[in-house]
Amino acid sequence: MKRFFIKTFGCQMNVNDSEKMAGMLKDLGYEKAESPEEADVIIVNTCSVRAKPDNKAYSFIGNLKKLKKEKPSTIIAIAGCVPQKEKEHLLRFEHVDLIFGTFNFVKLPELLEKAKEGRTTEILEEKIPEEDHLPLIDSYLENPYVAYVTVQRGCNRFCTYCIVPFTRGRERSVKPELVLEEIKRLAERGVKEVHLLGQNVDFYRYKNTDLADLLYMVAEIKGIERIRFTTSHPAGFTEKIARAMKEIEKVCPYVHLPPQSGSNRILKLMNRGYTREEYIQKVEMLREYVPDVALSGDFIVGFPGETVKDFEETLSLVERCTYDQAFVFEYSPRPLTKAYQMEDNVPKEEKNRRLQILQELIKKQAEKKNLKRLNKVEEVLVEGKSQWGDKLTGRTRDNKVVNFTGNENLIGKIVKVKITKTTPFFLEGQHHEGDKNENRN
Template sequence: MKKFYIKTFGCQMNVNDSEKMAGILRSLGYEKTDLPEEADLIIVNTCSVRAKPDNKAYSFIGNLKKIKKEKPETIIAVGGCVPQKEKESILRFKHVDLVFGTFNFMKIGELIKRAKKERVVEILNSKIPEEDKVPLIDSYLENPYVAYVTVQRGCNRFCSYCIVPFTRGRERSVKPELVLKEVKRLAERGVKEVHLLGQNVDFYNYEGIDLADLLYMVSEVEGIERIRFTTSHPCGFNRKIVEAMKNIEKVCPYVHLPPQSGSTKILERMNRGYTREEYTEKVMMLKEEIPKVALSGDFIVGFPGETTKDFEETLSLVETCVFDQGFVFEYSPRPFTKASNFKDDVPKEEKNRRLQELQNLLRVQAEEKNKKRLGCIEEVLVEGKSPKGKELSGRTKDNKLVVFDGSEELVGKFVEIEITETSPFFLKGKLLQKVKV
């Protein structure tokens, strides 16, 4: 049996695409391996949202030259956002046999067959397949109890720093019946939790059926116990979605709502479409309706034109909204974007200083919120071994990572955990009893 290895960079959308490719390959008789040197086929699924994952991907691809030299018959394929935007940057690696874009991953089996005979470059820039016509694929799930379901692709927002509209195309929503069909198939396979994915999931709309409507529909699927959705956009996030979260027991009280900046001036330069006040109002509405909701967000520091005062407004926004988790990135210019023409006028050292200061504030907030969990009893869906591999780990309904001692027979089950230790990043606890299978 031939073996495949997939290296994924980037967001959950890329993870979901990789799982679908893995599912296709398994149906073709391939077996997954965690060692690239053992593989007959190596796929690198790239991300270009920031310079850092770009560079990591290039480094990884370059290192595959050694494997290709030792095993010339190994097929090396590179797909995803990087080749979609600039295929030449991948074609310079002469040991790469197959280059494909973000719209071509469903045809991975056909592309590999061609790549056995000649170098293949397949980048679709027009006639993007309608989501209704994309075949339903049984994904190979890294976690057999938690699955991603793509409900919306692409973006119409054109934030001045973001390359997604150029790599993923315009907004397209998946027909509700197809979403439900996939969720039901996942439930039959034992999946307990689904994540509804979209570049801007709040803008999901299929012939008048919006995200809130879809949440109600998915909640009716027997066997699915938890529902999450990501990534939200402040312009699309609304009271109807919050009401659905509040009314549907299965929908988790967790929202990833990226503010990116706390300065209205910078938000305008970013073309985000909302002000600091509008973002804050939505967060306050969310927390008023669902007091125990967990909030996370993304932040960019050092955006062109960001002054010390602008950065202080971001710190102030974080202090006002209070986050459970935050992801901070230094601004890096992306090709094709409007901001790539702006003067990158914040020095690297200052970007790093701001990143550290904002991360420290977010860490303090997370630690303070987690400390309040001491002695509490939490329901946890056990997902497997902890990152260090000695204990089990899982997540609470509001997305807190919990590690504890227990036997592997608990994986895939809901358990009650008494929280005994806390940190900014995870909780530790003691197993009390099994809740349900």
């Protein structure tokens, strides 16, 4: 039996691309392997948004050299954003058989056949012309109840630190009909929750259909009980989207709205397209429509030229907006971006100091918010067994992870859970007996 192994680095869109590639391999008769050593085809799906995942991918690829020597028939492929920006650097890995980019992963079966005949490299500079006319690819879902659906790819923003426009191309949205057909097929497979993905999902637009319109359409699909969307861009988040969140019960009260910085001077250097004041207005508008919304974000510390005063303005923005969770990164220069030409003048030690201060502030906010849930009953979609002991795990509507005691027959259902313990990062609880919803399919 032929087997495949896919190692994924980076964002949820990479996860979705990997699931689609796994679906294609399954259609070709492959089964999933639990380790690279068991596989006949190994795909490394790379990310280049920051230096850390970039380096991790290179390390992983290098470690496959020994495996290739021991099992020469194994096909090793590199996909994703790294090939799209630096194909030449990857050619030095002589044990790699196939290199392809973000625009043509849908051609994986054809590319594999070419790789069997000899080393193959195919990097397209723009989307394949027939992208909107290809047959739907059934993803190989790691989680059978939660699925990612890519509705928008690429970016036109050109933030000065970001390489996405160079690795994912310009913004392009998927036809609503194709999105709805894919989600209907997912619902037939038992999926309860879908995440609409886009590099800047708020800028989704196909002819006269925007993201808010799409949310109303998806909500009509039978079997889908929860809808999320990510990643939002503050410049694209509109009152129409907030209104849709309020009016559509299936849309979860959670928004990932990355500010990146709280300093207007740094936001301008980053070319983010909004001011601190405009970001705060968006958050306040969102909370007027959805008072219980959970807010998360991304922050970069140590951007070129960021002063202590700039960083303090970021801290005050966090104190003003309050977050349920956030991802904080030290600035790392990315080739091709405008910031790559700027002097990276914040010392590593200072970047790390600012990162820890910001992380601690957000941790305290999350801890305070979660503590309010103690002894309350939450609605949880049970996704499977928890990695913590013999518990189950799932998420609330506002995206809080809950580990709780309960019978395994609850997996895949939406149930009530009483919260018995809180931490800044997750909740603990027990199945609320007598739950009328526990038999929901």
